[in-house]
Amino acid sequence: xxxxxxxxxxxxxxxxxxxxxxxxxxxxxxxxxxxxxxxxxxxxxxxxxxxxxxxxxxxxxxxxxxxxxxxxxxxxxxxxxxxxxxxxxxxxxxxxxxxxxxxxxxxxxxxxxxxxxxxxxxxxxxxxxxxxxxxxxxxxxxxxxxxxxxxxxxxxxxxxxxxxxxxxxxxxxxxxxxxxxxxxxxxxxxxxxxxxxxxxxxxxxxxxxxxxxxxxxxxxxxxxxxxxxxxxxxxxxxxxxxxxxxxxxxxxxxxxxxxxxxxxx
Amino acid sequence: xxxxxxxxxxxxxxxxxxxxxxxxxxxxxxxxxxxxxxxxxxxxxxxxxxxxxxxxxxxxxxxxxxxxxxxxxxxxxxxxxxxxxxxxxxxxxxxxxxxxxxxxxxxxxxxxxxxxxxxxxxxxxxxxxxxxxxxxxxxxxxxxxxxxxxxxxxxxxxxxxxxxxxxxxxxxxxxxxxxxxxxxxxxxxxxxxxxxxxxxxxxxxxxxxxxxxxxxxxxxxxxxxxxxxxxxxxxxxxxxxxxxxxxxxxxxxxxxxxxxxxxxxxxxxxxxxxxxxxxxxxxxxxxxxxxxxxxxxxxxxxxxxxxxxxxxxxxxxxxxxxxxxxxx
Ligand SMILES: Nc1ncnc2c1ncn2[C@@H]1O[C@H](COP(=O)(O)OP(=O)(O)OP(=O)(O)O)[C@@H](O)[C@H]1O
Ligand SMILES: [Mg+2]
Numbered sequence: 001x002x003x004x005x006x007x008x009x010x011x012x013x014x015x016x017x018x019x020x021x022x023x024x025x026x027x028x029x030x031x032x033x034x035x036x037x038x039x040x041x042x043x044x045x046x047x048x049x050x051x052x053x054x055x056x057x058x059x060x061x062x063x064x065x066x067x068x069x070x071x072x073x074x075x076x077x078x079x080x081x082x083x084x085x086x087x088x089x090x091x092x093x094x095x096x097x098x099x100x101x102x103x104x105x106x107x108x109x110x111x112x113x114x115x116x117x118x119x120x121x122x123x124x125x126x127x128x129x130x131x132x133x134x135x136x137x138x139x140x141x142x143x144x145x146x147x148x149x150x151x152x153x154x155x156x157x158x159x160x161x162x163x164x165x166x167x168x169x170x171x172x173x174x175x176x177x178x179x180x181x182x183x184x185x186x187x188x189x190x191x192x193x194x195x196x197x198x199x200x201x202x203x204x205x206x207x208x209x210x211x212x213x214x215x216x217x218x219x220x221x222x223x224x225x226x227x228x229x230x231x232x233x234x235x236x237x238x239x240x241x242x243x244x245x246x247x248x249x250x251x252x253x254x255x256x257x258x259x260x261x262x263x264x265x
Numbered sequence: 266x267x268x269x270x271x272x273x274x275x276x277x278x279x280x281x282x283x284x285x286x287x288x289x290x291x292x293x294x295x296x297x298x299x300x301x302x303x304x305x306x307x308x309x310x311x312x313x314x315x316x317x318x319x320x321x322x323x324x325x326x327x328x329x330x331x332x333x334x335x336x337x338x339x340x341x342x343x344x345x346x347x348x349x350x351x352x353x354x355x356x357x358x359x360x361x362x363x364x365x366x367x368x369x370x371x372x373x374x375x376x377x378x379x380x381x382x383x384x385x386x387x388x389x390x391x392x393x394x395x396x397x398x399x400x401x402x403x404x405x406x407x408x409x410x411x412x413x414x415x416x417x418x419x420x421x422x423x424x425x426x427x428x429x430x431x432x433x434x435x436x437x438x439x440x441x442x443x444x445x446x447x448x449x450x451x452x453x454x455x456x457x458x459x460x461x462x463x464x465x466x467x468x469x470x471x472x473x474x475x476x477x478x479x480x481x482x483x484x485x486x487x488x489x490x491x492x493x494x495x496x497x498x499x500x501x502x503x504x505x506x507x508x509x510x511x512x513x514x515x516x517x518x519x520x521x522x523x524x525x526x527x528x529x530x531x532x533x534x535x536x537x538x539x540x541x542x543x544x545x546x547x548x549x550x551x552x553x554x555x556x557x558x559x560x561x562x563x564x565x566x567x568x569x570x571x572x573x574x575x576x577x578x579x580x581x582x583x584x585x586x587x588x589x590x591x592x593x
């Protein structure tokens with residue numbers, strides 16, 4: 001049973017290994033974006049009178065963005081885009097012909113891809129961030145727990161993306177919906193700005209959505225803001241979201257497949 | 266033993282239509298017009314275990330739709346299907362473990378890897394034991410001569426090479442039924458031959474039931490025990506190829522060689538298609554006269570050295586059936 005899905009995991013790693021140009025692009029582009037973030041936030045803090053924004057000091061803010069640059073990629077995946085393309089091209093038919101649970105096979109592939117990116121992309125850039133950009137590690141267990149929490153965030157994102165992609169069955173052109181999803185997720189998961197920089201009202205609304213558990217909360221674990229008990233609390237909520245979204249997907253997937261038209265010869 | 270039972274299935278699709286142009290594209294965002302197309306209109310049939318069934322019909326007849334319904338990809342709007350005790354679309358995950366599917370225009374292999382990696386994925390998801398897998402893989406790669414090919418990136422394979430790998434990938438888990446939707450499309454004569462022999466062999470040695478759609482009559486003549494003709498979503502013929510011929514053959518062509526120059530050929534119920542001094546081609550209307558009698562007459566009347574008799578081709582019979590249905 002496990003063996004079934006671990007092969008999907010390995011398959012994605014093999015496919016990623018076949019595309020070496022990605023690794024090179026990553027190693028070139030990440031230091032640049034880290035540099036830009038450091039320059040921007042140093043400028044913002046030096047022009048403001050307070051020593052902290054939304055409770056973050058300059059050091060924490062810079063570390064927040066370094067962590068996102070190095071490890072943030074773990075939670076992003078292209079599941080919904082892949083499904084959109086599969087529906088559009090009719091390739092979804094061949095996926096349905098395999099004796100596997102569709103969502104779990106897609107998620108296994110994503111986990112494979114993200115695990116690959118942790119080893120081949122994040123760890124080298126982590127070294128760069130520590131050596132050249134002064135990335136701090138506050139606490140060794142915290143970084144490990146934050147990465148575990150990021151993987152839970154990835155699962156949340158996977159099952160959210162799967163559920164969202166069911167909308168693509170209803171449209172001939174899924175790309176606009178895909179772009180909206182991507183932008184909104186990056187925005188309210190704390191990729192562009194830490195969520196505590198947002199107005200309080202918005203923060204309160206976001207508390208009831210799964211998105212701050214993708215990136216923002218794991219990053220706070222890394223920044224050593226939480227006690228061990230609080231960390232377990234975050235992970236527990238993450239697990240609850242995974243279960244809820246998994247259930248949501250399976251419920252609507254059954255209904256959607258009944259109307260699936262399986263385009264293409 | 267009946268392995269597939271299909272009763273009164275129907276399926277219609279919404280076909281969205283819109284006029285060309287930007288304005289109409291914008292309009293279609295808000296209000297989409299569609300027509301309901303009845304792709305399958307009331308089809309029933311059954312298939313015996315070990316049979317090779319040819320599923321034929323003109324473009325848009327509904328062949329692929331039937332295959333998709335039988336393989337559990339699509340839900341029919343009404344009707345019932347039972348295959349090996351499963352209802353395909355309800356028991357999809359368990360059911361597909363027992364079938365293999367090759368669709369000529371769709372790939373099940375990973376584009377950026379060698380085919381062998383996809384074979385290993387197949388081994389894992391169908392949970393094929395190592396021993397069976399290796400035995401099967403060796404046998405199949407030898408049969409189709411793809412030992413080297415399966416180590417090349419799939420994207421670098423030619424169509425024929427890729428199709429051979431698709432076949433292996435679909436059969437590795439020893440399915441009880443294989444569904445082939447235009448498996449020989451775009452292949453050269455040699456590759457077609459190889460694929461046909463392969464299908465025959467699998468059918469014979471493993472007793473695998475085969476359902477195959479094709480536009481290539483040679484596929485049918487080489488393989489199928491029985492054929493079904495479908496047009497506009499309904500079956501228009503079901504039976505063996507021989508009885509199709511018997512029932513619908515309307516002419517025979519005689520190719521005749523003369524000893525001496527012959528100026529004119531006159532025969533009742535015959536049409537002279539070609540006539541050169543020493544050679545002629547004559548089409549006998551088989552509905553009106555017995556061709557044997559015509560041949561006797563020919564021999565009596567003319568100095569003949571050689572006669573060749575050709576049946577009306579299956580292709581032309583089928584064309585006639587399609588066209589006659591369209592007249593109604
Ligand atoms: N997803 C779909 N949406 C709308 N109409 C469809 C869809 N799939 C098939 N159709 C329509 O249903 C009819 C049957 O299509 P199908 O693909 O089954 O034909 P076919 O017999 O396989 O033809 P071909 O020989 O060209 O492959 C056609 O009129 C086609 O346009
Ligand atoms: Mg077709």
